[in-house]
Amino acid sequence: MAENNAPAAAPAKKGKLKLIILVTLVVVLAIALSVAGTLWFLGGGLPGMGEDPAGQNDVAVETFTPSAYLEIEKALVTTVQSEGRQRYAQAYVALGATNAQALSAAQLHMPLIKSQLVMVLGNSDFTELQTPEGRRALVESMLTTVNQVLEQEGEPGVDQVLLRNFVVQ
Structure with missing residues (x-):
């Protein structure tokens, strides 16, 4: 079994x-x-x-190219006219570009760029600078100005102007 x-x-x-x-x-x-x-x-x-x-x-x-930035160390400070009254505007600015040569050219020509940016800021209207649209228009005119300076010197242009800090009073 x-x-x-x-x-x-x-x-x-x-x-x-x-x-x-x-x-x-x-x-x-x-x-x-x-x-x-x-x-x-x-x-x-x-x-x-x-x-x-x-x-x-x-x-x-497409290859990704990161942006590099150049900070303008000192603030741009100027007076701005507002209805016959004197006001102040202060801006800390940085330049951004994907082309490193453009930033090195901007560093080389920084005195001229600062001078032109102070002129742009000083010619702005106080009431417009208090609105987001006015600040965007300021940034666009600053970008145009910086690229005009660099083009005048035979250098490549930057891609953007950034406001790091902005005060009007």
């Missing part, structure tokens, strides 16, 4: 092992199909499909 029980146990273990392997394969296949379906529906396509084997896609790759 002992001999009859031993052969019966071996086929039961083989059946369980086959069942475990089959369930594992089904789970792995389901995971793979869900990942592939997700990639497909998100528009990325499937990896390795639809790609140009020679790598001759017509997509242009």
Whole structure:
């Protein structure tokens, strides 16, 4: 009788092992199909499909160029006219550019740039400088002025003028 029980146990273990392997394969296949379906529906396509084997896609790759900044160390301070009354304007300014040569040129010509920026600030209207639109217009005219100075000196222009601190009273 002992001999009859031993052969019966071996086929039961083989059946369980086959069942475990089959369930594992089904789970792995389901995971793979869900990942592939997700990639497909998100528009990325499937990896390795639809790609140009020679790598001759017509997509242009843009490289990111970070901006560099040059702070004008001293504040630009000037008087501003307002209805016959004398007011003051103070601005701490920084110049930004992606071209390092433009910033080094701005550093070289800083006395001329500061002089022109003080003139722009002094010619501004006090009531306009109190509004966000007026400050944006001031920044635009400062940018134009800085680029005119740099162009006059044969140098590349800067991309932006930033107000780091601005006070009118």
